[in-house]
Amino acid sequence: MNQQNSRFSRAWAFVIGVCVSVLVVGAASAADGPVKLQTLRGVDVSVNDPVGEGTRFGPDTPVLPRDFVQQPPLIPHTIEGYLISKEFNKCMDCHSWARSKEANATKISITHFKTREGAEMSSVSPQRYFCNQCHVSQTDSKPLVGNTFKPGAGLR
Structure with missing residues (x-):
């Protein structure tokens, strides 16, 4: 062999x-x-209730500062119960270009209308459609591990 x-x-x-x-x-x-499943903080997770007690959505806050260049903006409000599927995106109710002024919300960036190659599209790119891939809500919880991170010098 x-x-x-x-x-x-x-x-x-x-x-x-x-x-x-x-x-x-x-x-x-x-x-x-x-x-039995548990979160890293030791809270039991039910398969039937994936949000459960382990998820605490924070209260609405003013726009949150960014910690590094090109950081996706943090979500300063609760998104509990928001539906984002192939057919519907609840975030666009306020953050679309057509509705942002009326809703007093930040409109989505022009980069969300471009393909990987940079070609402009007339609607949000499928790569940018599922907001929670990059944008996260803030919670008032203690860190799981110690952290000494400092924001980038360009953002001070």
Whole structure:
């Protein structure tokens, strides 16, 4: 058997070993009852209620400062219950170019109307449509780990 076939055989033996281990552990876990999930802060998470007690949305605040260049703006209000799907985006009720002035909200950036290659589009790019990929709401919670981060010099 040549060296390449030997590596291939060892790789498959490893994969099969991992699969058997997962099955054995899974069977043992199933016998113990349902798995309990917890957040990093130790709050139980229910599969039926993914938001649960572990999520606390902060109160509305003035626009929040940015900590580094090109940081997506933070969301200074609750988004609890906001629907963002292929068919509808609740954020656009206030942040679209047509409604931002009336809603007294920040309008979305022109960059949200461009493709990866920089071509302009007439509507929001699919890459920018799901706001929570980049923009996050703030909560009043203690950090999970220590942090000594300082904002970039250009933003002081």
